[in-house]
Amino acid sequence: xxxxxxxxPTGYLxxxxxxxxxxxxxxxxxxxxxxxxxxxxxxxERSTEAAVQAIFDGLNWLGLEADQTPIFQFSRVERHRxxxxxxxxxxxxxxxxxxxxxxxxxxxxxxxxxxxxxxxxRDQAPGHDQLTQSHVVRFKGPIEGETxxxxxxxGEVRWKxxxxxxxxxxRSDGTPTYNFAxxxxxxxxxxxxxxxxxxxxxxAARQTLIYEALGWTKPRFAHIPLIHGPDGAKLSKxxxxxxxxxxxxxxxxxxxxxxxxxxxxxxxxxxxIFSDAQAIAWFDIADVGRAPARLDFDKLAHxxxxxxxxxxxxxxxxxxxxALERKGAAxxxxxxxxxxxxxxxxxxxxxxxxxxxxxxAAAFVLKQRPVALDEKxxxxxxxxTRARLQRLLERLRLFxxxxxxxxxxxxxxxxEDEGVGMSKIGPSLRGxxxxxxxxxxxxxxxxxLGRDETLGRMGxxxxxxxxxxx
RNA sequence: GGUCCCUUCGUCUAUCGGUUAGGACACCAGAUUUUCAAUCUGGGAAGAGGGGUUCGACUCCCCUAGGGACUGCCA
Numbered sequence: 430x431x432x433x434x435x436x437x438p439t440g441y442l443x444x445x446x447x448x449x450x451x452x453x454x455x456x457x458x459x460x461x462x463x464x465x466x467x468x469x470x471x472x473x474e475r476s477t478e479a480a481v482q483a484i485f486d487g488l489n490w491l492g493l494e495a496d497q498t499p500i501f502q503f504s505r506v507e508r509h510r511x512x513x514x515x516x517x518x519x520x521x522x523x524x525x526x527x528x529x530x531x532x533x534x535x536x537x538x539x540x541x542x543x544x545x546x547x548x549x550x551r552d553q554a555p556g557h558d559q560l561t562q563s564h565v566v567r568f569k570g571p572i573e574g575e576t577x578x579x580x581x582x583x584g585e586v587r588w589k590x591x592x593x594x595x596x597x598x599x600r601s602d603g604t605p606t607y608n609f610a611x612x613x614x615x616x617x618x619x620x621x622x623x624x625x626x627x628x629x630x631x632x633a634a635r636q637t638l639i640y641e642a643l644g645w646t647k648p649r650f651a652h653i654p655l656i657h658g659p660d661g662a663k664l665s666k667x668x669x670x671x672x673x674x675x676x677x678x679x680x681x682x683x684x685x686x687x688x689x690x691x692x693x694x695x696x697x698x699x700x701x702i703f704s705d706a707q708a709i710a711w712f713d714i715a716d717v718g719r720a721p722a723r724l725d726f727d728k729l730a731h732x733x734x735x736x737x738x739x740x741x742x743x744x745x746x747x748x749x750x751x752a753l754e755r756k757g758a759a760x761x762x763x764x765x766x767x768x769x770x771x772x773x774x775x776x777x778x779x780x781x782x783x784x785x786x787x788x789x790a791a792a793f794v795l796k797q798r799p800v801a802l803d804e805k806x807x808x809x810x811x812x813x814t815r816a817r818l819q820r821l822l823e824r825l826r827l828f829x830x831x832x833x834x835x836x837x838x839x840x841x842x843x844x845e846d847e848g849v850g851m852s853k854i855g856p857s858l859r860g861x862x863x864x865x866x867x868x869x870x871x872x873x874x875x876x877x878l879g880r881d882e883t884l885g886r887m888g889x890x891x892x893x894x895x896x897x898x899x
Numbered sequence: 900g901g902u903c904c905c906u907u908c909g910u911c912u913a914u915c916g917g918u919u920a921g922g923a924c925a926c927c928a929g930a931u932u933u934u935c936a937a938u939c940u941g942g943g944a945a946g947a948g949g950g951g952u953u954c955g956a957c958u959c960c961c962c963u964a965g966g967g968a969c970u971g972c973c974a
Contacts, residue, residue, distance in 0.1 A: 435974090436974090437973080437974045439973085439974075469974060471973095471974080472973055472974065474973090475973070475974090529972075532972085536970095536971090540900075540901080540970085541900090543900070543901065565972055583903095583904065583905095586903070586904080587903095588902070588903075589902085592901075592902050592903090593902090594970085596971090597971080597972050599972085600972040601972060602972080604972090606971090606972065606973085606974090607973070607974045608974090610974095611974090626968090627903095627904065627905090627967090627968065628967090628968050628969070628974095629968090629969090629974090630903065630904065630968070630969080631902075631903060631904090631968070631969045631970080632969080632974090634902095634903085652904085654904085654905075654967090655967080655968080657967090659910080661910095661966080662966095663967080689911095692911065692912075692923090693911070693912095694911090694912095695912090696911080696912050696913065696922095697913095698912095698913065698921095698922085699912090699913070699921070699922040699923075700922090700923095701911090701912090701922075701923045701924085702923090718905095718911095718912080719904075719905060719906095720904095720905055720906065721905070721966085721967070722910090722911065722912090723910060723911075724910095724911095725910050725911060725924065725925085727910085727924055727925055728910075728911065728923075728924040728925080729924095730924090731923085731924055731925090732923095732924090734937090778936090778937060778938095779935085779936050779937060780936090789935095789936095850933090851932090851933050852932095852933055853933090854933070855932095855933020855934075856933060856934070857933095858933080859933065859934060860934090863934090865934090866934090866935085867934050867935030867936075868934075868935075869934095869935085869936080869937090870932090870933080870934095871933065871934095
């Protein structure tokens with residue numbers, strides 16, 4: 430059992446392509462088969478080295494590793510020519526000497542008359558003077574009967590053969606076209622299941638005919654619906670993120686991406702959050718839906734939040750530092766890393782992306798002393814409150830168990846000793862610690878900042894050395 | 900124009916002829932509360948329309964409407 434992902438390197442790895450790759454990967458793993466990667470670079474004009482790299486990078490980030498060395502389609506042109514020759518000999522193809530202009534004219538005429546495009550060379554041997562002329566090779570498709578594709582997702586789909594034109598399989602420059610190269614490569618690579626976007630459903634009919642003409646065993650086809658943008662329209666630039674690399678930068682985790690993408694067009698009962706192992710155990714291509722799905726960033730964020738809470742703190746810290754660096758807000762890397770690492774256990778529960786983590790961190794953890802206090806905080810710091818915070822500061826200076834639970838108990842004890850509720854302490858304490866920004870529960874905020882920073886920030890505010898928003 | 904595909908809450912989906920049509924995200928309300936979140940509880944929310952088939956259709960068939968893909972010497 431062999432599946433493959435076969436993108437053309439003409440741009441970044443599209444989110445739709447990523448899901449196609451994921452489905453191929455999942456199904457191969459599910460069946461204990463192999464997942465292969467083939468770069469379809471026969472269009473020399475549009476294929477680029479950068480795009481090839483972008484595809485590799487995207488797949489690596491998503492964790493969808495191919496089980497064999499990737500194959501570059503262009504490196505196989507000799508084999509493709511050989512196959513064209515074989516088909517020619519079998520009488521399943523013919524050389525077409527029509528000029529591009531004449532071809533276009535015939536195509537237009539056929540379209541206008543609502544009939545099949547036919548080249549006069551289909552049933553005509555070339556004269557001696559033509560043999561050296563530039564020409565293409567066309568597939569000689571049947572005119573009668575129908576072609577059936579028994580698709581794993583779409584079911585049985587039929588075409589009347591008269592509606593299927595004789596497609597070019599080899600260009601005048603000797604290179605193979607997509608529909609032919611795909612058949613040859615899938616056959617040679619032993620691909621048993623072709624899982625791809627349903628924009629290829631029509632091609633499946635043409636490819637089926639080629640398999641039959643060559644006498645080769647056909648793979649099973651599975652055409653999965655395309656992914657649409659949040660507005661239901663085709664995915665486009667205006668939706669912002671299209672490349673999987675964009676999702677990495679937006680702060681999503683690859684495991685969350687796999688989880689979310691798997692749920693787009695596929696489901697397993699009421700299961701929403703599941704591991705790779707579960708996805709592999711449950712995934713069946715036959716359970717994939719036939720309607721296109723829209724991207725829902727809220728749900729992606731929710732799934733991502735779940736996986737973030739399970740993620741390793743060190744890893745999240747590194748990702749957050751990277752996000753800060755992209756914003757140019759990282760400061761000294763070592764110090765930033767150390768501060769974030771201490772705060773991470775507290776921060777990770779509150780964020781849905783590492784980008785949010787970075788924002789929260791910048792909002793209070795990473796602020797430099799002395800922290801500027803906002804108007805609201807300054808207002809709340811009347812003499813009585815200052816005196817109380819001063820007493821708290823004295824008390825915390827003598828307090829050594831700097832963990833969330835102990836701090837919480839200590840704060841409550843302090844409030845009790847003062848004979849006031851937490852509402853008399855909370856706003857001002859938070860204010861001097863964060864400058865007024867929202868932050869986690871007080872004990873957590875103290876723990877996240879650490880002892881020295883907490884005492885330092887309190888001292889700064891109470892010394893009265895600063896009072897403006899500088 | 901032609902060929903082909905699609906259509907359950909706002910969104911992702913479950914249902915594979917008999918259910919009060921289930922879950923999740925989002926939304927609303929309540930609980931909690933020192934801020935903002937998170938969390939917990941509850942709530943509103945769906946079978947595109949019309950014909951059939953059947954004792955019985957979201958489920959099967961047909962038509963209509965609305966989306967989409969393809970229609971290249973691109974993939």
